[in-house]
Amino acid sequence: MRKGKRLVLGVLALALPAGCSRAGAGSPEGATLFATYCSRCHGLEGKGGLSTDAGSAPRNFRDPSFHKGRTDADLRATIEGGRGTVMPPFRGLLQPAQLDALVQHLRSLDPGRSSR
Numbered sequence: 539m540r541k542g543k544r545l546v547l548g549v550l551a552l553a554l555p556a557g558c559s560r561a562g563a564g565s566p567e568g569a570t571l572f573a574t575y576c577s578r579c580h581g582l583e584g585k586g587g588l589s590t591d592a593g594s595a596p597r598n599f600r601d602p603s604f605h606k607g608r609t610d611a612d613l614r615a616t617i618e619g620g621r622g623t624v625m626p627p628f629r630g631l632l633q634p635a636q637l638d639a640l641v642q643h644l645r646s647l648d649p650g651r652s653s654r
């Protein structure tokens with residue numbers, strides 16, 4: 539009986555920190571994922587550093603009008619399916635929670651965010 543209770547507490551202690559790191563806008567996880575998978579084209583700041591031969595430059599995620607025109611679902615669909623001829627699809631490579639973290643990270647780059 540006592541042993542069982544202690545086991546449950548132990549499992550909770552392990553599960554809680556993992557859950558917390560996923561919560562919140564612009565989580566560290568989102569920033570890390572962005573640096574790993576996206577920054578080589580979009581730049582660490584998300585301004586879109588790369589100009590591509592294909593002609594379509596990455597978007598500027600620091601531009602408020604970029605965010606106004608797109609829903610979270612739009613952003614997520616772009617990450618999953620890729621975009622144009624240059625941006626690869628990340629479907630299958632990233633977990634759903636990682637896609638959410640990336641969407642939150644993109645939103646956290648919007649300078650107009652706090653005023654809305």
Ligand code: HEC
Nearest residue numbers: 575576579594595596597613616617621622624625628640
């Ligand atoms: C190989 C270069 C490359 C990589 C890596 C890349 N992107 Fe892109 N991305 C682009 C280019 C180029 C565009 C503009 C394409 C177009 O609209 O024709 C773009 C567009 C976008 C857009 C805007 C789509 C829209 O609505 O206009 C989003 C959002 C985006 N990328 C997110 C990401 C995220 C998040 C990652 C990392 C998981 C990522 N990208 C990785 C090159 C890249």
